[in-house]
Amino acid sequence: MTEESTDMTTEAAAVVTCPSCGEVAAPRARYCEACGTSLAPASDGVPAVLGGTGVPGVPAGPAEPVGAVLDLDPDSGEVPAARPCAACGGRVAEDGYCEECGTPAALERDHFEEQPAPWVAGVCDRGVRHVRNEDAMALAAPEDAGRRFAVLVVCDGVSSAPDSDIASLAASRAARDVLAGYGPAGDRSVEGTVTQRIAGWTDALVASSRAAGQAVVEAAEQIAAEQIAAEQIAAEAGGDPVREPPSCTFATAVVDGDLVVAGWIGDSRVYWLADSGHAEQLSVDDSWAQEMIAAGVPRTQAENAPQAHAITRWLGPDAPDSDAHCAATVPAGAGWLLVCSDGLWNYCSAADDMFDLVTRFAGESDGDPLATSAALVRWANDQGGRDNITAALARLAPLG
Amino acid sequence: MADFTAEVFQNEFLSDGATDVHAIVSVTCTGAGTAGGPGTASDGSTAEIIIVDTSGSMQGRNMESAKHAAAVAVDQIADGTWFAIVGGSHVATRVFPYPNARVAMVMMEPGAREEAKRAISHMEPGGGTAISTWLYLADELFATVPQAAQKHAILLTDGKNESEATVALDRVIQKVTGHFQCDARGVGDRWVVEELRKISTALLGTVDLIARPEDIAADFASLVEKSMSRGVSAADLRVWAPQGSQVLFVRQVAPTVEDLTSRRSEVNPLTGAYPTGAWGDESRDYHVAVRVPSKPVGSEQLAARVQLALGTEVVASALVKAKWSDDHSLTTRISPEVAHYTGQAELASVIQEGLAAKAAGDEATATVKLGRAVQLAAETGNEEATSRLRKIVEVENEEEGTVRLKRHTAKLDEMALDTASTKTTRVRKA
Numbered sequence: 001m002t003e004e005s006t007d008m009t010t011e012a013a014a015v016v017t018c019p020s021c022g023e024v025a026a027p028r029a030r031y032c033e034a035c036g037t038s039l040a041p042a043s044d045g046v047p048a049v050l051g052g053t054g055v056p057g058v059p060a061g062p063a064e065p066v067g068a069v070l071d072l073d074p075d076s077g078e079v080p081a082a083r084p085c086a087a088c089g090g091r092v093a094e095d096g097y098c099e100e101c102g103t104p105a106a107l108e109r110d111h112f113e114e115q116p117a118p119w120v121a122g123v124c125d126r127g128v129r130h131v132r133n134e135d136a137m138a139l140a141a142p143e144d145a146g147r148r149f150a151v152l153v154v155c156d157g158v159s160s161a162p163d164s165d166i167a168s169l170a171a172s173r174a175a176r177d178v179l180a181g182y183g184p185a186g187d188r189s190v191e192g193t194v195t196q197r198i199a200g201w202t203d204a205l206v207a208s209s210r211a212a213g214q215a216v217v218e219a220a221e222q223i224a225a226e227q228i229a230a231e232q233i234a235a236e237a238g239g240d241p242v243r244e245p246p247s248c249t250f251a252t253a254v255v256d257g258d259l260v261v262a263g264w265i266g267d268s269r270v271y272w273l274a275d276s277g278h279a280e281q282l283s284v285d286d287s288w289a290q291e292m293i294a295a296g297v298p299r300t301q302a303e304n305a306p307q308a309h310a311i312t313r314w315l316g317p318d319a320p321d322s323d324a325h326c327a328a329t330v331p332a333g334a335g336w337l338l339v340c341s342d343g344l345w346n347y348c349s350a351a352d353d354m355f356d357l358v359t360r361f362a363g364e365s366d367g368d369p370l371a372t373s374a375a376l377v378r379w380a381n382d383q384g385g386r387d388n389i390t391a392a393l394a395r396l397a398p399l400g
Numbered sequence: 401m402a403d404f405t406a407e408v409f410q411n412e413f414l415s416d417g418a419t420d421v422h423a424i425v426s427v428t429c430t431g432a433g434t435a436g437g438p439g440t441a442s443d444g445s446t447a448e449i450i451i452v453d454t455s456g457s458m459q460g461r462n463m464e465s466a467k468h469a470a471a472v473a474v475d476q477i478a479d480g481t482w483f484a485i486v487g488g489s490h491v492a493t494r495v496f497p498y499p500n501a502r503v504a505m506v507m508m509e510p511g512a513r514e515e516a517k518r519a520i521s522h523m524e525p526g527g528g529t530a531i532s533t534w535l536y537l538a539d540e541l542f543a544t545v546p547q548a549a550q551k552h553a554i555l556l557t558d559g560k561n562e563s564e565a566t567v568a569l570d571r572v573i574q575k576v577t578g579h580f581q582c583d584a585r586g587v588g589d590r591w592v593v594e595e596l597r598k599i600s601t602a603l604l605g606t607v608d609l610i611a612r613p614e615d616i617a618a619d620f621a622s623l624v625e626k627s628m629s630r631g632v633s634a635a636d637l638r639v640w641a642p643q644g645s646q647v648l649f650v651r652q653v654a655p656t657v658e659d660l661t662s663r664r665s666e667v668n669p670l671t672g673a674y675p676t677g678a679w680g681d682e683s684r685d686y687h688v689a690v691r692v693p694s695k696p697v698g699s700e701q702l703a704a705r706v707q708l709a710l711g712t713e714v715v716a717s718a719l720v721k722a723k724w725s726d727d728h729s730l731t732t733r734i735s736p737e738v739a740h741y742t743g744q745a746e747l748a749s750v751i752q753e754g755l756a757a758k759a760a761g762d763e764a765t766a767t768v769k770l771g772r773a774v775q776l777a778a779e780t781g782n783e784e785a786t787s788r789l790r791k792i793v794e795v796e797n798e799e800e801g802t803v804r805l806k807r808h809t810a811k812l813d814e815m816a817l818d819t820a821s822t823k824t825t826r827v828r829k830a
Contacts, residue, residue, distance in 0.1 A: 088643070090643075093705075095702075095705070095717070095719060097701075097702035097705075097719070098642075098702070099670075100642065100643050100670070101642045101643050101644070101701075102641075102642035102643075102645075102692075102701045102702030102703065103700075103701055103702075104700050104701070104702070128696050128697075128698045128699055129696075129697070129698040130698075381696075384696055385696065385698070
């Protein structure tokens with residue numbers, strides 16, 4: 001998860017240090033970025049540690065928020081069948097735990113996978129330390145496109161705002177649906193020379209990020225309406241009725257024939273990892289660390305600063321604008337296109353390191369993008385899983 | 401229809417790197433009904449054998465009291481129950497049905513009851529003591545009534561198993577284990593607690609001391625009554641533990657301490673079944689300890705499913721969980737139930753070890769062990785154990801467990817302490 005920073009100066013009154021490791025937390029952060037400890041105040045109703053059920057004297061966690069667990073198949077309206085255990089693939093018993101390894105069954109929202117085409121897949125996971133999955137992902141790869149076409153969207157809910165899990169999922173789906181309309185089979189198909197298509201997709205990405213921003217605003221309004229009663233109760237009880245509006249990051253990659261276009265707001269990333277060994281981060285983080293690097297501060301120093309992860313742009317009601325920044329490339333050969341949240345890249349930031357990691361897991365998975373995404377998520381969990389983790393991959397074969 | 405419930409008491413929070421999960425699972429049975437079904441008349445699904453020591457040492461008051469007790473027990477056996485009376489010395493004799501009868505066991509009815517009492521009145525003491533032969537005969541008799549799902553025996557002796565090698569008794573105990581349940585009783589102070597405990601533990605029964613012969617009848621009556629009130633003929637405790645884990649132990653901790661760990665039979669590679677015998681309306685507590693591989697802080701995992709099964713049907717289930725946390729206020733909390741029964745189990749073993757050391761003349765060890773017992777009995781509020789211990793030792797400081805051995809103690813008091821050592825008290829409600 002990522003914190004947003006309203007300005008670049010830190011007010012003394014707003015400084016919060018992590019009770020566990022002493023790390024200075026970004027303003028309004030709900031979890032410590034260093035160790036994952038919850039920073040939520042007691043009045044929030046969230047206990048200072050995960051879980052907390054069954055122990056006298058520890059307040060139970062809040063009931064599952066309204067709408068937090070979304071049906072992942074809204075078109076059919078069907079409740080997905082019970083899935084095998086996310087940890088070992090064993091059968092999940094009726095008591096909610098795996099029959100083989102005892103791992104609790106993941107909620108649909110806590111762990112989901114998509115594979116719209118054999119070459120496009122992604123995994124979105126709660127991780128280890130957070131109680132909720134505020135990452136979201138939406139993928140599309142229509143087969144009837146006539147040429148190679150895929151859309152990969154990843155949104156990372158801002159942890160200082162409650163209900164960002166709802167907002168991020170709404171945003172990612174809205175953006176995906178807009179972008180699909182610009183695809184070869186869509187009614188606003190982007191055509192022409194490479195230069196023309198880059199311009200067309202840049203417009204499309206900005207349209208999609210605005211739609212995503214609008215989706216967050218609408219989700220916020222709906223949540224606010226549902227919570228009026230609850231907040232009145234909280235206010236009467238002396239609680240803090242002021243709630244942060246939900247917000248999230250945005251990272252998108254579009255594959256259109258020979259062209260790859262990336263768009264982003266915040267610090268979720270798009271990497272292009274060519275089989276030749278050429279690896280690059282197509283997106284440029286909208287973060288405090290990136291601004292410091294741009295200003296000449298050494299990368300390691302900037303990335304290890306306490307406020308390194310504070311993002312400078314985001315989607316949400318309080319966002320100054322919702323226009324994605326864009327970059328495009330025409331890959332020469334085969335390779336992997338990766339869109340991910342900081343839950344993954346925090347453990348493997350440099351593009352060359354990411355290349356090594358993805359290549360290794362792809363080799364172990366016979367090049368299957370779903371198995372490779374799952375392996376990336378598992379690996380991040382093994383590193384501590386301090387944040388939500390999303391990894392979406394497209395395998396680009398050489399053209400003609 | 402019997403109704404089972406299972407409840408878990410544990411602190412599910414583990415500190416970073418911790419691997420051992422402890423839980424007390426309390427299993428309660430209600431609506432068990434009576435053995436063989438509703439009403440008093442049984443339908444032949446239960447069988448009862450009374451085994452009475454008829455060795456030469458029983459001569460006199462013991463024999464007369466035992467005969468009276470057996471007759472009283474026969475009165476308690478419900479009509480429709482298969483039954484037999486066995487007399488035991490260095491050989492075992494079928495007292496009733498008469499040795500020349502063509503059937504090994506008969507179904508109780510008023511005529512059989514009168515005839516059995518007549519047979520009991522003719523029992524004569526004589527010969528030595530070879531308990532293996534008694535159990536062997538009982539097993540043969542029970543084998544003739546396979547339709548009886550619930551088989552129970554009462555064994556009474558007054559002496560040491562002196563007419564045979566220990567290994568002979570061990571071999572027969574092993575052979576008959578699982579075939580029937582047996583409560584063992586010793587009268588007077590010349591029998592050996594360890595011998596009878598070996599039998600009752602293997603055969604899922606109880607062991608107790610009857611100090612005065614005139615108390616045998618009341619005890620027999622209550623044993624038969626209890627046996628007849630067990631409407632559930634057999635149940636297994638099942639423990640599932642995850643792949644890669646290790647079940648450290650499974651122990652019944654209330655009403656008595658019985659280590660079940662070695663009685664495991666495999667249901668599937670991850671699940672073991674532990675026989676618990678017949679159930680009436682009652683509650684039993686189990687201490688389950690499982691070692692799981694440590695997981696990162698924040699992870700949750702199921703450490704054990706503890707279930708009660710009647711045959712293949714699971715009738716109650718409880719979940720033992722593990723949640724790794726770095727909040728010390730959660731991870732350092734000790735479940736009062738786990739602490740209590742850990743103390744009670746240790747109490748049972750230090751009493752037995754202390755008495756064994758005392759018998760062997762090792763007063764130093766005896767003093768330390770019994771001192772620890774005094775301390776544990778006080779800590780866990782086991783007043784019965786405290787008062788029994790005070791007959792054996794002078795307590796200097798209960799809290800620190802410092803004691804002196806008494807010079808002259810009655811053998812009966814030591815045996816009473818020994819037989820009662822496995823009885824536990826339940827957790828005091830805070």
